[in-house]
Amino acid sequence: MSFIPVFSFDNYIDANLRMGQLQEEGINCWLKDEHTVVIDPILTNAIGGIKLMVHETQKERAMDLLRIMRNREKENHACPHCGSFNVEYIITNRKASNWLMAIVTFLLGSYAVATEKRYHCFDCGEEFEEKDRNTDGTDLTDEGR
Numbered sequence: 001m002s003f004i005p006v007f008s009f010d011n012y013i014d015a016n017l018r019m020g021q022l023q024e025e026g027i028n029c030w031l032k033d034e035h036t037v038v039i040d041p042i043l044t045n046a047i048g049g050i051k052l053m054v055h056e057t058q059k060e061r062a063m064d065l066l067r068i069m070r071n072r073e074k075e076n077h078a079c080p081h082c083g084s085f086n087v088e089y090i091i092t093n094r095k096a097s098n099w100l101m102a103i104v105t106f107l108l109g110s111y112a113v114a115t116e117k118r119y120h121c122f123d124c125g126e127e128f129e130e131k132d133r134n135t136d137g138t139d140l141t142d143e144g145r
């Protein structure tokens with residue numbers, strides 16, 4: 001049995017949510033470095049986040065499912081300002097809030113800085129925070145759209 005990483009997460013919640021969704025679809029998967037991440041968020045960035053490990057025979061299926069899930073989530077995000085779905089997920093680096101953060105940033109590079117998840121609307125230019133996740137168990141079988 002060999003497992004390969006197909007995706008990496010920077011937070012525990014996302015990682016477990018995705019793993020659960022994939023397992024519901026019959027994917028044999030688990031999370032690597034999960035505990036390291038919980039203990040030390042800074043180290044998380046250094047080691048590349050929580051890795052979603054999938055059995056190699058299910059890699060293609062898992063990648064498809066992840067892509068579908070991401071598209072679904074995008075559709076769930078309408079601009080609160082104008083209602084447009086023409087939005088894009090962006091990540092903005094938080095400004096270094098203190099000297100320690102500044103040093104960590106300097107040592108590890110900007111990828112280690114905590115990020116904010118935001119969406120940008122192309123129609124009205126509004127930026128907004130991520131809304132509550134849609135976790136109701138919508139099935140992913142009607143892929144053919």
Ligand SMILES: [Zn+2]
Binds near residue numbers: 121123
């Ligand atoms: Zn808008």
